[in-house]
Amino acid sequence: MAFFFQELVNGVTVGALYALVALGFSMVYGVLKLLNFAHGDLYMVGAFVGYFVIQWFGGPNALTIPVPLLVAIMFVLAGLLTGGLGVAIERFAYRPLRNAPRIAPLITAIGISFFLENAALLLFGAQYRVYNTSDFIPFHAGFSIGSVSVYAVQIMVVVLGVALMVGLRQLVNRTKFGKQMRAVAADTEAAEMLGVNVNFTIAATFFLGSALAGIAGVMAGLLFDTVNNTIGFTAGLYAFTAAVVGGIGSLPGAMLGGLLIGIAQSFVTGYVSSTFTDLIVFGLLIVVMVVRPRGLLGRLQLQKV
Amino acid sequence: MRGRSIIAAAALCTLAVAGCGSNSSSSTTAAGGGSKSCVAQIAIEGPLTGPVAVLGQEQLHFAELALKLDNAANKTKITLDQGDTQLNPAQATTVTQQLTANSKIVGVVGPAGSQEVEAVGPLMARAGLAFISGSATNVTLTQGKYPTFFRVVSNDRVQGANDANYIVNTLKPKAVMIVDDQEVYSTGLVGFMTPILKAAGIKVDHESVSQKVTDFSSLVAKVTPATSVVILPWQVASNAQRLGHDLAQQHKKAVIFGTDGLFSPGTFEIAGSYVSAFGPDITAIPADAALVTAAKKYGSFGTFGPPIFAATHVIDEAIASVCKAGQTPSRANVLAAIKQTNEPTSILGQPISFDSHGDNAHGKFFLFKISSAGKYQLVG
Numbered sequence: 004m005a006f007f008f009q010e011l012v013n014g015v016t017v018g019a020l021y022a023l024v025a026l027g028f029s030m031v032y033g034v035l036k037l038l039n040f041a042h043g044d045l046y047m048v049g050a051f052v053g054y055f056v057i058q059w060f061g062g063p064n065a066l067t068i069p070v071p072l073l074v075a076i077m078f079v080l081a082g083l084l085t086g087g088l089g090v091a092i093e094r095f096a097y098r099p100l101r102n103a104p105r106i107a108p109l110i111t112a113i114g115i116s117f118f119l120e121n122a123a124l125l126l127f128g129a130q131y132r133v134y135n136t137s138d139f140i141p142f143h144a145g146f147s148i149g150s151v152s153v154y155a156v157q158i159m160v161v162v163l164g165v166a167l168m169v170g171l172r173q174l175v176n177r178t179k180f181g182k183q184m185r186a187v188a189a190d191t192e193a194a195e196m197l198g199v200n201v202n203f204t205i206a207a208t209f210f211l212g213s214a215l216a217g218i219a220g221v222m223a224g225l226l227f228d229t230v231n232n233t234i235g236f237t238a239g240l241y242a243f244t245a246a247v248v249g250g251i252g253s254l255p256g257a258m259l260g261g262l263l264i265g266i267a268q269s270f271v272t273g274y275v276s277s278t279f280t281d282l283i284v285f286g287l288l289i290v291v292m293v294v295r296p297r298g299l300l301g302r303l304q305l306q307k308v
Numbered sequence: 309m310r311g312r313s314i315i316a317a318a319a320l321c322t323l324a325v326a327g328c329g330s331n332s333s334s335s336t337t338a339a340g341g342g343s344k345s346c347v348a349q350i351a352i353e354g355p356l357t358g359p360v361a362v363l364g365q366e367q368l369h370f371a372e373l374a375l376k377l378d379n380a381a382n383k384t385k386i387t388l389d390q391g392d393t394q395l396n397p398a399q400a401t402t403v404t405q406q407l408t409a410n411s412k413i414v415g416v417v418g419p420a421g422s423q424e425v426e427a428v429g430p431l432m433a434r435a436g437l438a439f440i441s442g443s444a445t446n447v448t449l450t451q452g453k454y455p456t457f458f459r460v461v462s463n464d465r466v467q468g469a470n471d472a473n474y475i476v477n478t479l480k481p482k483a484v485m486i487v488d489d490q491e492v493y494s495t496g497l498v499g500f501m502t503p504i505l506k507a508a509g510i511k512v513d514h515e516s517v518s519q520k521v522t523d524f525s526s527l528v529a530k531v532t533p534a535t536s537v538v539i540l541p542w543q544v545a546s547n548a549q550r551l552g553h554d555l556a557q558q559h560k561k562a563v564i565f566g567t568d569g570l571f572s573p574g575t576f577e578i579a580g581s582y583v584s585a586f587g588p589d590i591t592a593i594p595a596d597a598a599l600v601t602a603a604k605k606y607g608s609f610g611t612f613g614p615p616i617f618a619a620t621h622v623i624d625e626a627i628a629s630v631c632k633a634g635q636t637p638s639r640a641n642v643l644a645a646i647k648q649t650n651e652p653t654s655i656l657g658q659p660i661s662f663d664s665h666g667d668n669a670h671g672k673f674f675l676f677k678i679s680s681a682g683k684y685q686l687v688g
Contacts, residue, residue, distance in 0.1 A: 133575065142557045
């Protein structure tokens with residue numbers, strides 16, 4: 004039973020991370036109907052920002068500021084910088100193509116992804132950078148129940164992840180900006196005629212989605228230690244899958260999809276074999292898609308004909 | 309953009325055929341004392357970008373370093389072309405076709421992966437182009453299929469047997485977990501180690517994770533109290549470091565046993581772990597101090613760079629010997645000279661000469677244990 008709960012803890016932690024990245028993916032798709040394949044690379048940029056913040060404040064072994072303050076700065080800075088980068092990408096790469104055939108922004112997104120990955124290679128080198136989280140958040144920080152151990156970083160990832168998801172949901176459902184966002188997602192032209200500043204709304208959506216990816220990148224750095232210019236690909240792939248399984252465009256769906264994938268990976272690794280993790284997890288996802296093509300929480304879209 | 313630059317350079321070169329071609333054809337005779345300089349062109353194939361660019365960049369830096377030192381020592385003018393394979397056999401094939409089409413290239417360093425050697429071996433053989441890998445260790449590569457292939461490191465059979473026997477005889481575990489990283493290098497080693505471990509009555513739990521995976525918490529949860537060794541034939545040292553942290557975080561007592569791909573002081577530092585390597589830690593060899601200093605300007609390095617230094621040096625010396633014999637370096641005479649290689653010592657701490665199938669006749673592996681201070685201490 005302890006093994007079951009240990010795998011559950013591991014799965015929920017990773018799932019929260021996937022969910023956070025998937026949220027940004029789904030938000031952007033919701034307002035722009037764009038599969039932003041560069042989203043995973045913003046996660047990579049966020050992870051690098053976190054790494055350099057640690058170095059800036061003395062490195063993991065000799066921090067010059069308290070750990071909570073360091074972690075807060077990592078999250079805030081990563082969120083702001085990746086959010087700003089997301090806005091810049093939208094402004095210079097996607098906005099000029101807003102009325103182009105759908106394939107054009109899609110290819111551009113892939114191009115941006117390669118651009119970011121290789122720009123990071125050029126700027127930061129190919130070597131793997133290591134957060135060495137355990138040097139400033141020791142392994143005994145956290146708690147154990149029997150043989151089930153929960154690390155403080157795992158708790159932080161889940162709590163912060165859930166808080167961000169809930170906050171985003173409130174923003175979308177309860178605020179004027181959220182209403183504008185939903186209006187743009189439903190019908191851009193109609194929203195514009197009603198006085199919604201479409202460009203601002205889309206840019207703000209990119210900012211929020213990209214910031215979430217950047218924050219998730221810092222979480223991943225703290226949790227997994229390893230940062231390099233290629234980590235965005237896998238994260239982006241899982242986030243995309245989570246968003247599709249949950250119902251692309253649906254924020255609760257993205258959260259659910261991320262958690263499901265994380266937990267499924269963990270249990271398949273634990274109870275079957277790591278050799279077959281992706282085979283079984285993606286096999287299950289194919290079954291979900293066949294049974295429910297619009298995703299678990301996706302809605303059927305009515306189209307006027 | 310880089311592709312355009314290459315095309316532009318190729319076009320300029322075509323326009324100036326006389327200049328580009330005549331230099332190498334007319335410049336021969338003795339290196340280090342002749343009246344004309346010894347000019348030749350070689351190339352490196354490696355994963356310069358992509359998921360394991362960290363390895364490829366390290367290899368490139370060591371190749372450049374070897375070339376610089378050898379050119380100065382031998383008074384040669386050997387230049388280095390680059391081919392980015394991304395550790396992908398298909399990409400390696402494309403790169404190799406470009407290199408073999410360039411008749412000025414007389415030797416190739418690399419490629420890095422065994423699967424790439426399998427892909428490019430026939431092309432290299434057809435072109436009569438010698439190529440020396442510093443990291444392709446699959447046993448089947450040196451069974452006569454690829455007559456122009458050489459390697460300066462030993463093969464998986466030697467490493468797998470050495471490591472498995474050490475585990476059986478010294479660590480004496482009841483159960484082990486062995487985790488491959490889904491690459492030929494890794495699965496090949498698992499194939500050599502597992503029968504030895506099972507024959508000794510050790511319970512083997514075989515797992516598999518992609519190199520791109522960085523979350524090992526679920527895998528580590530499977531490490532039972534009886535499992536006292538986790539064997540990682542991996543190539544990404546920071547992943548092993550992460551797995552070591554997961555073991556500590558989940559209060560698991562198993563030690564990590566890594567193969568040469570994890571030899572990376574400064575990155576993989578889990579105390580009590582074991583790592584095998586093609587050679588001794590060159591940072592601990594006084595004779596290599598200047599080299600280490602020169603190499604460190606590129607950043608920290610692991611186990612993939614020094615063998616490429618050795619491989620580049622072998623080709624450089626072969627070219628120099630051709631020039632000393634009064635000949636123009638060509639694929640045929642450089643290949644013949646490489647076959648005659650007999651270096652009494654090398655950066656790897658062992659002699660280099662090749663058997664009839666291209667294996668290093670003196671290849672052996674060393675075993676290190678990581679101290680609590682993260683130092684690699686030779687234990688076997």
